[in-house]
Amino acid sequence: MRYEELTIEGRNAVLEAFRSGRTIDKLFVLDGCQDGPVRTIIREARKYDTIISYVTRERLDQLSITGKHQGVIAYGAAYEYAEVEDMLAAAREKGEAPFLILLDGIEDPYNLGAIIRTANLAGAHGVIIPKRRAAGLTAAVARTSAGALNYTPVAKVTNLVAAIESLKKQGMWFVCGDMGAEVMYKVNLKGSIGLVIGNEGEGVSKLVREHCDMIASIPMKGEIGSLNASVAAGVLAYEIVRQRMEG
Incomplete structure (x- = not known):
């Protein structure tokens, strides 16, 4: 099974990616951002043992494709992992x-x-x-x-x-x-x-x-x-x- 999207941006999109069971390799979060939605995303990431990196806004802007990351960007796997x-x-x-x-x-x-x-x-x-x-x-x-x-x-x-x-x-x-x-x-x-x-x-x-x-x-x-x-x-x-x- 191939995932169609590799870079997932924005709070709702990232949260839904976790909740749908999609494999997320890495999560980038704006350093110091601690509001409710971001805390929920971090909690989901820890549940799935995803690697979390806290980065500057400049770094997120560099990683962003859409320019609308809202402080969070996730990298999903190109393919599903096996057991x-x-x-x-x-x-x-x-x-x-x-x-x-x-x-x-x-x-x-x-x-x-x-x-x-x-x-x-x-x-x-x-x-x-x-x-x-x-x-x-x-x-x-x-x-x-x-x-x-x-x-x-x-x-x-x-x-x-x-x-x-x-x-x-x-x-x-x-x-x-x-x-x-x-x-x-x-x-x-x-x-x-x-x-x-x-x-x-x-x-x-x-x-x-x-x-x-x-x-x-x-x-x-x-x-x-x-x-x-x-x-x-x-x-x-x-x-x-x-x-x-x-x-």
């Missing part, structure tokens, strides 16, 4: 071992879109992203995914480590891409697998890495430090595909 359970159910229906891609703080929407596209082509059953400090499903992500968002579900979780631990109880193994580890060709990536890809700058966070079962590195022959996050995701995803095809 992790939906992804596991899809794998069961296909008679396949689950294959999920988890992103630890990917902030560039173009990287996110490219990874969703790769996930679709590699046969992954879904992509999991964290709620905070990460790109959401914006128009730029939808565009870069080249239509893959219509077919590959994306779930948003509050805590990536908790999601990993929950999925481990359901028989999944987790591998993260990192430098200086066992070369990916030597790591057993068959079966129910979750591939964890790290942030563009710092890579996979220490806490998430500690909860992974395996670490796999991509062989590097050149002089520069590392691959772009979406390229690394593609290389590792297709090593999983290769090993699955071997049976």
